[in-house]
Amino acid sequence: MKLGFNEATCMKRSTVEQDLALCEKYGYEYIELRLDMLKDYLSRHKISDLQNFFKSSALKPYAFNSIEDINFCNTSQWEKLTELFRFGCEVAQAIGNPYIVVVPTMGDDMSCRTHDEIFSDSVNVLNHLADMAKPYEVKLAFEPIGDKRWCVRSLAQALEIVTAVNRHDVGLVLDSINLYMYNKLEDIDTIDLVPAEKIFVYHIDDCEDLELGVLDHCHRLYPGDGVIPLLSITEKLHKKGYEGSCSVELFRPEYWKEEPEDVIKTAAQKTRKFL
Ligand code: ZN
Numbered sequence: 001m002k003l004g005f006n007e008a009t010c011m012k013r014s015t016v017e018q019d020l021a022l023c024e025k026y027g028y029e030y031i032e033l034r035l036d037m038l039k040d041y042l043s044r045h046k047i048s049d050l051q052n053f054f055k056s057s058a059l060k061p062y063a064f065n066s067i068e069d070i071n072f073c074n075t076s077q078w079e080k081l082t083e084l085f086r087f088g089c090e091v092a093q094a095i096g097n098p099y100i101v102v103v104p105t106m107g108d109d110m111s112c113r114t115h116d117e118i119f120s121d122s123v124n125v126l127n128h129l130a131d132m133a134k135p136y137e138v139k140l141a142f143e144p145i146g147d148k149r150w151c152v153r154s155l156a157q158a159l160e161i162v163t164a165v166n167r168h169d170v171g172l173v174l175d176s177i178n179l180y181m182y183n184k185l186e187d188i189d190t191i192d193l194v195p196a197e198k199i200f201v202y203h204i205d206d207c208e209d210l211e212l213g214v215l216d217h218c219h220r221l222y223p224g225d226g227v228i229p230l231l232s233i234t235e236k237l238h239k240k241g242y243e244g245s246c247s248v249e250l251f252r253p254e255y256w257k258e259e260p261e262d263v264i265k266t267a268a269q270k271t272r273k274f275l
Helices: 016-025 035-042 047-056 075-095 108-112 115-136 155-165 176-183 230-240 253-257 260-272
Strands: 002-006 030-032 063-067 099-102 139-142 170-175 199-204 245-248
Touching: 002 260, 016 030, 016 035, 016 260, 030 063, 030 245, 035 063, 035 075, 047 075, 063 075, 075 099, 075 115, 099 115, 099 199, 115 139, 115 155, 115 170, 139 155, 139 199, 155 170, 170 176, 176 199, 176 230, 199 230, 245 260
Parallel strands: 002 030, 002 245, 063 099, 099 139, 139 170, 170 199, 199 245
Antiparallel strands: none
16 A cells, blocks of 8 residues: 555644645655645645646645535535535646545434435435536545444445445545444454445554543544554455555644644654555
8 A cells, every 4th residue: 555644634733735745755655635724725825836746746646535524414514515525626636636535424413313314315415426526537435434423334334335326436435443433343354345446545543442432533543553453454455455545644632733744754654564
């Protein structure tokens, strides 16, 4: 797999400009830009600046993060979501960024939704978004989020949905903490059931040893510093032949307080052994 950087990792301290320079310096091959940081960048730069950067750099754009809360939208939520999604598609096409990460809806009421309701809404929404993205040649990477506040939690559930969608431009994000937060990876063998061509993105992160329900995104750790069996995941992805980005994605407040250069350097060192 290729070393990738997800901008969530330094998002409170860094900028697109700085992340690009530091990822280049520390040998990352891919970067996952955040849409909010991209908007901030474009308030100071033109899109041609970004195109020129990628033209002359070994670092390449991989996936934008993220379009969130895609399920059960009312009209105004859907309008807002599709406006951001269109912005993402336009920039993605301009700079040759292949994927946009899309995330199921979070809410305390999500546990009241039935499996069938979530399934049919997800299939419907992913088809809508993929139709919109098609002219831009952008693919959708759907990311199950393990905690019970999210409506699509397990890899099996997400796989069932993208299998029903059945289009080459809709696949999955595997994120190690999200797989772990579902049931501590008791279902790790589900990874074997995912067709290789449906794995679009791999987010790597480790986490503290906490009970499910307490464990959250703020407890993410550098790969190798926590309790997730990352080597087993790597092994399964190798067996499958996945050669895309292994993007380190940390939402840890402590890391946000540190110098982005220190975090980006350490993340590269610690992630390399899981490629
Ligand atoms: Zn992720």
